[in-house]
Amino acid sequence: MPGFEIFGDEERKEVQDVLDTGVLFRYGFDQARKGNWKAKTFETELAERMGVRHCHLCSSGTAALSIALAACGVGAGDEVIIPPFTFVATMEAVLNAGAIPVFAEIDETLCLDPEAVDPAITSRTKAVLPVHMCGSMARIDEIKDLCERKGLILIEDVCQSLGATFKGKGLGSFGQMGCFSFDPVKTITCGEGGAIITDNDQLYRTVDAYADHGHDHIGNDRGLEDHLFLGNNYRISELNAAVGLAQLRKLDFILEKQRAHKQVLKEALGNTPEITFREIPDENGDSATFLSFFLPNKSRAREVAKDLARAGVDGCFYWFDNNWHYIRQWDHLKELRTPARTFARLLDHCPDYWGVKLPESDRIMSRTISMLIKVSWTHEDLSERIKKINSVL
Numbered sequence: 001m002p003g004f005e006i007f008g009d010e011e012r013k014e015v016q017d018v019l020d021t022g023v024l025f026r027y028g029f030d031q032a033r034k035g036n037w038k039a040k041t042f043e044t045e046l047a048e049r050m051g052v053r054h055c056h057l058c059s060s061g062t063a064a065l066s067i068a069l070a071a072c073g074v075g076a077g078d079e080v081i082i083p084p085f086t087f088v089a090t091m092e093a094v095l096n097a098g099a100i101p102v103f104a105e106i107d108e109t110l111c112l113d114p115e116a117v118d119p120a121i122t123s124r125t126k127a128v129l130p131v132h133m134c135g136s137m138a139r140i141d142e143i144k145d146l147c148e149r150k151g152l153i154l155i156e157d158v159c160q161s162l163g164a165t166f167k168g169k170g171l172g173s174f175g176q177m178g179c180f181s182f183d184p185v186k187t188i189t190c191g192e193g194g195a196i197i198t199d200n201d202q203l204y205r206t207v208d209a210y211a212d213h214g215h216d217h218i219g220n221d222r223g224l225e226d227h228l229f230l231g232n233n234y235r236i237s238e239l240n241a242a243v244g245l246a247q248l249r250k251l252d253f254i255l256e257k258q259r260a261h262k263q264v265l266k267e268a269l270g271n272t273p274e275i276t277f278r279e280i281p282d283e284n285g286d287s288a289t290f291l292s293f294f295l296p297n298k299s300r301a302r303e304v305a306k307d308l309a310r311a312g313v314d315g316c317f318y319w320f321d322n323n324w325h326y327i328r329q330w331d332h333l334k335e336l337r338t339p340a341r342t343f344a345r346l347l348d349h350c351p352d353y354w355g356v357k358l359p360e361s362d363r364i365m366s367r368t369i370s371m372l373i374k375v376s377w378t379h380e381d382l383s384e385r386i387k388k389i390n391s392v393l
């Protein structure tokens with residue numbers, strides 16, 4: 001996830017454009033900004049790339065999720081089905097909306113299992129929020145079919161998989177909305193930033209206003225804008241957008257490098273009988289930010305993760321023990337521990353998260369190791385890496 005590996009003159013120029021005008025705000029100041037619309041330009045270019053009508057750039061991936069949930073009318077007491085392998089932001093956004101995260105199992109795609117979603121649906125289910133983890137995809141066609149059959153909203157968390165596609169269609173464009181993150185460690189970065197894409201004109205208008213206190217953004221006089229409704233401030237600044245714009249224009253280069261490097265590592269690991277690879281529903285659409293693979297059992301996976309670290313193979317993650325992405329160690333979530341008074345806690349139908357059992361996800365995650373793929377690796381770096389990996393496996 002390496003946008004930060006390749007900052008250069010392109011980012012510097014875009015930022016300089018903004019500083020030269022003094023206009024850091026993304027709306028208005030039409031004269032002073034001298035034609036610089038970094039956020040707007042980013043939105044146009046990402047929407048075009050994703051083949052959707054609209055994109056809205058905002059302050060983070062978490063903000064994108066919050067805006068998407070609000071715009072789709074998901075809130076007070078609604079249940080939202082999410083996977084237990086994600087980043088805490090997914091469930092924070094659901095809880096902050098006043099809704100209740102309901103966990104369903106993942107499958108060997110490392111993403112929400114469509115067959116586990118169906119039994120998790122209740123009369124309160126409003127939305128399904130699959131997360132395309134570690135650069136690749138869920139069985140999104142099946143999840144989409146299910147949502148359509150059941151009349152559920154589909155919001156995709158694509159924060160980790162920008163540029164990945166399923167059968168040629170960009171991830172994030174399957175449901176009502178797709179959410180992206182451009183935080184400092186994502187495929188491309190704005191420093192901090194996020195985006196929402198949608199094909200729905202009405203939803204887009206809601207998103208654009210909601211992310212800026214409900215302002216309608218019509219006309220040039222900011223002081224006379226209407227409030228369409230109550231909103232929030234999830235705006236991005238032109239400085240952040242400027243960095244992101246330069247990065248977006250490097251996305252094809254990043255994907256090409258990641259895919260090539262991943263292929264080399266995959267071939268090198270392919271001869272190891274104890275390893276099987278993560279299931280990828282459409283190999284051609286993989287954004288290749290990670291190479292994820294399974295060991296035969298938990299103890300062997302733990303051992304291999306330790307040995308890889310000892311051998312100096314950096315960027316390897318055993319998520320089962322790591323606190324970032326798997327529910328197992330999220331005691332704060334299970335207690336709903338927060339300084340805010342969480343709405344979910346007041347609801348009778350809020351589950352006791354300590355009691356949530358996810359044996360299939362445990363079985364998969366306890367055997368999974370992911371290796372981060374870097375853009376800047378040279379041939380020598382790769383051969384050195386393979387040598388170290390072979391010394392372990």
Ligand SMILES: *Cc1c(COP(=O)(O)O)cnc(C)c1O
Pocket residue numbers: 059060061062063086087089090131157159160180181182183193194
């Ligand atoms: C990074 C991430 C987010 C949140 O994005 P931020 O920009 O850091 O707020 C949400 N979901 C997933 C899966 C992520 O990896």
